[in-house]
Amino acid sequence: MNNDDLAPGIAPGRVLFVGAGPGDPNLLTLAALGALEEAGAVLVDSDELRRLLDHHQVTVDPEATIASFASTEQAPEAPLEARVRAIRTAAASGAHVVRLVAGDPFLDGRVSREASACVQAGLDIEIVPGISAMTAIPEYAGVALDRGGVHLINVVPSTGDASELGSAHLWANHGTLVVHATAAQLVDVHQHAVASGRANDEPVLLTFSGGSTQQNSRQAKLGDLPRVARTLDPEAGIHVMIGTAVEDSPRDELDWFESKPLFGWRVLVPRTKDQAGEMVARLEMYGAHADEVPTISVEPPRTPQQMDKAVRGLVEGSYEWVAFTSVNAVKAVCERLEEYGLDARAFSGLRIAAVGNATAKALRAWGIVPDLVPVHEHSAAGLAAEFPAYDEVLDPINRVFLPRADIATEVLVAGLVELGWEVDDVTAYRTVRAAPPPAETREAIKTGKFDAAVFTSSSTVRNLVGIAGKPHSHTVIAAIGPQTSTACTEHGLRVDVVAPQPGALELVDALAAFAVERRAELLAEGRPVTKPSETRRRRKVVTA
Missing domain, CATH: 3.40.50.10090 (Rossmann fold)
Structure with missing residues (x-):
């Protein structure tokens, strides 16, 4: 770094390359949380990664600069020179700079060249390892990687050129392959795997949005990949597992994540972020995605x-x-x-x-x-x-x-x-x-895009209806106690769940119990297990 870049008497700040894990904010390490708390600037690859900073357990200085590297369809990864220039600019003030990358910095993030360029520019760096998505996503999908050898191939980000899919020696014809690719690269993944000696009938598991409440896994055969690729968004990121572990893992027993009681449910929480922390954490524990909508202003x-x-x-x-x-x-x-x-x-x-x-x-x-x-x-x-x-x-x-x-x-x-x-x-x-939420949120409330809404007081019921409208009849309504339940009824809402004890955590536990019972009923009736936002049915009130 040129000394002219610095203010007089100021030494450049340290640059910490911090692994954010596979996407689940609960997998941020203690070191990552500490680095973010001390950061004067945070640089991320995408807005999706930036959303991790909104998690209730993540603390970032309100004065810290937060920026995403620009990307386009033609250039999904910002050029190396642009990234290093942004880091140098942020460090020039003397602030600690956190370069937040998905997964593990040197495996998933592939930022070793970026780190080397920073050192060559005179910056001190530190690496904070993160949980690699290459190993975590298979575990989230119920695939046991301890069954035979494992070969990891990361081809994202990439331009889609087949030559970027790695050296031939990576494509072993035995054990398990874990490949991180885009849908556009699945044809090349198929070609490389077959060229290494793998059979078209070898089992494959495709996992989308791994580690998030939108995770979705699909089983297939290796020969199906070109056809599957044509049905997907070309830019969609996918973890592809091929071979031994997919065939041998008892996914009906180990598929722990996607079988959580509230997995994939979008839950409306009419409270502010600082008030809803424990409730949101409990909902996430059960696999739900919580949307906080403040209904009061203090x-x-x-x-x-x-x-x-x-x-x-x-x-x-x-x-x-x-x-x-x-x-x-x-x-x-x-x-x-x-x-x-x-x-x-x-x-x-x-x-x-x-x-x-x-x-x-x-x-x-x-x-x-x-x-x-x-x-x-x-x-x-x-x-x-x-x-x-x-x-x-x-x-x-x-x-x-x-x-x-x-x-x-x-x-x-x-x-x-x-x-x-x-x-x-x-x-x-x-x-x-409070002021009304964005139009998109109001529309989601009225049209049944939320699977459930959890009310913690009579005032949250009144205020939510006042600023955003009444939740759709398909939305599961959960109330913290009898008074809140009465307020829901007075506003024309059918109450499905009442907490057995008046507490935020007890309310979420009761909602999860309702979801378990609902799932059992659907299976007993021979019906597909769908989320409330995807189906219509009559419901009964439960209290536990």
Whole structure:
């Protein structure tokens, strides 16, 4: 790197070539997550890879520069010179640059020449290995690669020229071949495999969108590849498995990924990303793809004086307890303390209550460990039921600070007063209806493109219908409890699932149980197992 590229006194930043794994964001390594958190710039090959950065467990500095290398149908891979130039430009500010590549950098990403060019330009590099798609995708498809020898051939990205399909010695006539190619290259894959001595009747497994909730596997024979190629998008990426492991693997037993209860389901989650983290993770565990659609927007109270007075009382020791009933309440109080230049030490000597696990997690992220989290029911009523009564001997102060939303119920206040406490019931934030989602999302909601919708409160039902319209009758409706179920019914929605306990994770578990029962019913009737968005049928309510 030319020193003229740098600002005075600034050394070029390090360049980390980070493997992103096969596509499932849950397979990002701890090293990859740490590199992304520290990055000042992130450079990716495609918008599809860029979407990994939106995952709830991935943290990227809001000030970091994020860019995708441009690609066209004629040039699916940006030229080496352009990629290195972009990296040098990003590193010139002294920022750590993450070059995020699919799979493993030196196997799937094929960026060794790019890394060498960076070193030649005077940049320090680091390689963060990732899980290779070449080995992970067969496992996601239920193919055991420990059955005979394995030969890996990666021909993507490529121009489609048969000469780029690798040296002849790679195309062994025994064991298992794993080939990453595009549909346009399947004819050449067939020719090379046959030329190496493989028979046209050798079993083949084609896996599309491997490692994602859109994964789809198709069995065929080697001789079928030219015909199959004509039915596909030429640019579609495919992992082709040929030979021993495909023939010997008991896929009816090992096909664990595509047989998940909610595999491929598109689930509508009417919550913001920061509120829906646990729920989204649970849905993904069951194989679903979650679309978060915020239905409320959080704003400061119209008159902040009451909140300011309460925060001063908190600092001055006017309270014995602070009871948090939502993540937003934690955020509102902590942000107000920060405005005063205070941190978690302001809660020293106070006892802290959290209504549930999500609220407790938000407190811990701020360095506060709650003293009370309800064991049986994560709700205002559940917190009131387990809150200790005021004891004039043991409790030096009889006041509780209760920061809440402007539309919160009075259940907790009444319960605390009954226990002998004086409650400062303070509006910490207002909830207003969010802006409508994009037209594409609204159309998907109304036309049944979503397989399920999960509602966690009555307000999410009202607000979603208000900003986006009523979900289609084919969409499975899941409600967190009886009140939310009643709100769904009032808005003309047929409720299919009610969580046995009021909790986000319990709601997702109940939806998965519904899907298992639904699958069993379809199989018993001799019908194909389709997603709700693909079929019409009458449904019954289940509670577990």
